[in-house]
Amino acid sequence: MVGEAAGDPDRHGQLLELLREEHPFYNDRGTASTVRMRGWILATLARIGLPDDALLFVLEELDTGVDPYLVAAAARALRSYPAPRAAFAPLVMGALANIRYRDERVSFESYGAYAVGLNGTTPVAELLATLTWLGPHARAILPDLEALRHGGGVARKYAAQLDAAVAAIAAGDLSGEECCTLPRGLGAMLSWPLGTRRSDDAVAQIVLEDHDGNEIAFDELFRGHVSIVVFFYTRCDNPFKCSLTIAKLARVQQRLEERGLLDQIQTAAITYDPAFDVAERLRTYGRERGLRLDAHHRMLRAPCGLDALRRHLQLGVNFVESLVNRHRVEAYIFDRQGRVAASFQRLRWNEDEIVARAVEVMPERKITFPMVGTLSSLALAFFPKCAACWIAYLSMFGIAGLSQIPYSPWLKPAFAILLLLNAATVWLRGRATHRMTGFYLVSAGALALLSTLQFDWKSAAVAGVVLTMAGSFVSAWRRPVRASAATRTA
Amino acid sequence: MTTKRKAPAKGAKATKRTASRSKNALAGRAAMAVATSPKRTVKQRVAAIAETPLTICESDKDLQAMLNLLRDRNEPIAVRLAALQSLQAASFSVIAFEACRGDYIATLREVVDDPDPELRQRVLGLLAREKDGFAQKKLIDGLEHPERALVPPEKALQLLAYDVHAEAYAVARDVIRNPPNEDSRREALRLLSADATAAPIFEKLLGDKNELAEIRQLSASALQALRPEKLQTQAREILLDASDYDEIKATSLTALTQFGNEESVANDVELRNRVDEMAATASPNVKQSARRFVDRYSK
Numbered sequence: 001m002v003g004e005a006a007g008d009p010d011r012h013g014q015l016l017e018l019l020r021e022e023h024p025f026y027n028d029r030g031t032a033s034t035v036r037m038r039g040w041i042l043a044t045l046a047r048i049g050l051p052d053d054a055l056l057f058v059l060e061e062l063d064t065g066v067d068p069y070l071v072a073a074a075a076r077a078l079r080s081y082p083a084p085r086a087a088f089a090p091l092v093m094g095a096l097a098n099i100r101y102r103d104e105r106v107s108f109e110s111y112g113a114y115a116v117g118l119n120g121t122t123p124v125a126e127l128l129a130t131l132t133w134l135g136p137h138a139r140a141i142l143p144d145l146e147a148l149r150h151g152g153g154v155a156r157k158y159a160a161q162l163d164a165a166v167a168a169i170a171a172g173d174l175s176g177e178e179c180c181t182l183p184r185g186l187g188a189m190l191s192w193p194l195g196t197r198r199s200d201d202a203v204a205q206i207v208l209e210d211h212d213g214n215e216i217a218f219d220e221l222f223r224g225h226v227s228i229v230v231f232f233y234t235r236c237d238n239p240f241k242c243s244l245t246i247a248k249l250a251r252v253q254q255r256l257e258e259r260g261l262l263d264q265i266q267t268a269a270i271t272y273d274p275a276f277d278v279a280e281r282l283r284t285y286g287r288e289r290g291l292r293l294d295a296h297h298r299m300l301r302a303p304c305g306l307d308a309l310r311r312h313l314q315l316g317v318n319f320v321e322s323l324v325n326r327h328r329v330e331a332y333i334f335d336r337q338g339r340v341a342a343s344f345q346r347l348r349w350n351e352d353e354i355v356a357r358a359v360e361v362m363p364e365r366k367i368t369f370p371m372v373g374t375l376s377s378l379a380l381a382f383f384p385k386c387a388a389c390w391i392a393y394l395s396m397f398g399i400a401g402l403s404q405i406p407y408s409p410w411l412k413p414a415f416a417i418l419l420l421l422n423a424a425t426v427w428l429r430g431r432a433t434h435r436m437t438g439f440y441l442v443s444a445g446a447l448a449l450l451s452t453l454q455f456d457w458k459s460a461a462v463a464g465v466v467l468t469m470a471g472s473f474v475s476a477w478r479r480p481v482r483a484s485a486a487t488r489t490a
Numbered sequence: 491m492t493t494k495r496k497a498p499a500k501g502a503k504a505t506k507r508t509a510s511r512s513k514n515a516l517a518g519r520a521a522m523a524v525a526t527s528p529k530r531t532v533k534q535r536v537a538a539i540a541e542t543p544l545t546i547c548e549s550d551k552d553l554q555a556m557l558n559l560l561r562d563r564n565e566p567i568a569v570r571l572a573a574l575q576s577l578q579a580a581s582f583s584v585i586a587f588e589a590c591r592g593d594y595i596a597t598l599r600e601v602v603d604d605p606d607p608e609l610r611q612r613v614l615g616l617l618a619r620e621k622d623g624f625a626q627k628k629l630i631d632g633l634e635h636p637e638r639a640l641v642p643p644e645k646a647l648q649l650l651a652y653d654v655h656a657e658a659y660a661v662a663r664d665v666i667r668n669p670p671n672e673d674s675r676r677e678a679l680r681l682l683s684a685d686a687t688a689a690p691i692f693e694k695l696l697g698d699k700n701e702l703a704e705i706r707q708l709s710a711s712a713l714q715a716l717r718p719e720k721l722q723t724q725a726r727e728i729l730l731d732a733s734d735y736d737e738i739k740a741t742s743l744t745a746l747t748q749f750g751n752e753e754s755v756a757n758d759v760e761l762r763n764r765v766d767e768m769a770a771t772a773s774p775n776v777k778q779s780a781r782r783f784v785d786r787y788s789k
Contacts, residue, residue, distance in 0.1 A: 030655060032626050104592050117599075156550070157589060235654055321660075
């Protein structure tokens with residue numbers, strides 16, 4: 001299947017689909033089989049070239065991978081990306097530090113092959129080759145690599161490869177390049193603007209059980225507060241995934257406490273393994289990692305609702321019988337209606353970034369109706385702006401007798417205030433969604449309309465109405481978009 | 491002055507360390523020469539291998555020589571087993587062994603199907619502890635196709651149980667349905683004790699008085715891990731049933747003492763009266779567990 005898709009350029013997209021954990025391909029496979037399957041797909045991408053859409057899967061493996069086969073395959077695949085980038089270097093260096101104690105031989109000769117005897121390659125060899133490929137783009141990690149070389153952090157058999165990598169990196173200077181920002185659109189954060197979020201109706205009635213055995217419905221828990229929600233399970237044996245996720249959630253709670261937001265933003269950790277992770281196990285796991293546990297901050301399991309949650313949130317997880325065989329790192333921000341406002345996927349998220357995003361979602365309570373911007377613009381556009389307009393409108397609606405109402409001069413400032421209010425609303429939405437096009441259009445419209453108040457330019461009025469309406473629609477109607485590139489520190 | 495006094499001391503220490511390292515290297519080289527010499531007796535070679543330093547990884551030549559001893563089927567099995575033991579001891583030092591790990595694991599994979607059953611079993615054991623997918627595949631294959639089995643089924647199940655993520659639950663269920671021997675059945679149950687969906691199997695076994703005491707105790711432990719509330723219900727029934735075995739009663743008492751729901755047990759007058767009676771009249775083993783129960787719930 002992988003080979004066929006690789007041979008047909010029109011089917012390369014299928015390889016990307018096969019990398020998603022929730023794909024039925026992975027149903028009821030053991031972890032070892034899952035590793036072989038994913039590794040083979042990455043190795044295939046290494047042969048045919050790594051597209052943008054698959055880059056995040058490769059970076060994920062470098063960031064949190066602990067399996068030698070997958071890390072080696074990811075390092076290979078990255079070298080087939082069209083161009084090296086400085087943002088890849090910290091991830092490659094991090095993978096080198098993580099995997100060097102599990103530097104086993106691996107084989108990419110055929111699907112499912114294990115290296116037996118002294119053939120094959122190793123993840124460290126592949127990562128060093130990738131650093132060499134990055135060359136001067138990896139300048140930021142050169143001191144770390146040299147420290148590794150001088151401190152004997154990598155086996156002596158790699159000395160020549162290590163020297164080659166250092167020489168390649170030191171060969172040029174690209175200091176102008178931004179160090180750690182991933183290419184735009186390839187970030188690990190997804191953001192859903194207010195009007196585009198999916199209702200939580202499908203999961204609203206799911207009963208969750210918390211770390212003390214208390215039961216609470218999904219909507220009861222998540223409606224009314226902004227929430228930071230992570231997924232994990234206690235039997236996870238990847239130290240860079242579940243265990244670290246819970247430890248990081250504890251740090252998120254500290255950040256919230258420092259900012260006095262502990263009562264306003266709640267946190268929740270939901271297990272992928274509800275049958276095994278009973279209340280006591282959840283409590284112990286959380287406390288051992290410094291997690292605050294109370295009515296606002298809970299560890300949860302969904303004894304009968306995990307499938308619905310999986311479908312609703314499109315969780316990146318799959319199972320062999322009841323046990324997780326593979327999952328991604330994933331964290332969500334729910335708005336006050338329990339809808340997903342943002343998600344952080346695959347790469348390890350940053351505590352400050354997730355708190356900042358949750359804080360951005362908080363003021364949305366003031367915009368209680370998602371179409372408010374559009375409707376106010378429509379009202380504004382059709383608002384009668386002169387005495388003749390009043391007569392025309394009232395005549396049009398058959399209330400000719402009211403045409404005697406005199407045109408009031410106070411309408412001008414009221415109209416100007418409405419225009420500014422509309423622009424401010426659109427600006428707030430633009431800031432939350434990282435898309436300012438709507439605001440620019442509305443601003444231009446407002447300027448045009450205001451100019452008609454002063455100069456009575458008919459064509460400017462028409463343009464103003466059109467621009468205001470267009471800006472408001474652009475602001476309100478938007479598909480989920482990838483937010484600005486996730487930033488990572490070296 | 492202080493600096494001056496410290497500098498020579500540091501230098502002396504370094505010189506001493508270098509000298510000691512050279513001495514060890516010389517001793518190691520001599521031991522390796524004996525270990526790899528076919529002219530020496532097996533006993534001499536095994537003794538020499540035991541003396542090779544744990545820092546074998548520092549010399550690629552010595553490492554490869556040791557790996558060759560392990561993989562060479564023409565070498566005496568005692569020498570090969572000694573080589574395996576030496577490498578295994580060196581591997582405990584994770585950082586020092588880092589450079590050798592790849593070759594070590596790949597060589598272990600090479601000898602999993604060795605004709606010698608002891609070597610095979612030990613190598614599979616080492617790989618299984620590393621949660622090695624290659625070894626897991628071989629073990630599962632042997633359970634599904636007994637003619638290809640590298641180790642007895644009970645051993646294969648025991649080794650697969652090192653990794654809860656191994657794809658072994660289905661094959662363990664097959665073994666329980668159609669066990670080749672009692673040990674295999676026990677090991678299959680032990681493996682399934684990490685599978686949350688297997689709780690009904692353990693409930694049934696624990697409640698079955700015709701079942702072996704060992705299997706019922708294993709079922710109680712599994713239920714404790716998977717469904718503590720079910721164990722509590724069953725433990726109560728076992729304790730109220732005067733005809734059940736003492737070992738099972740003791741296990742039930744321990745489960746309720748350690749993990750029982752404090753409120754429900756404390757309010758269960760019938761159960762507490764029964765345990766009071768046991769604390770006074772039961773066999774010594776049960777009496778001791780009953781007293782611990784009484785101590786906890788009387789508070």
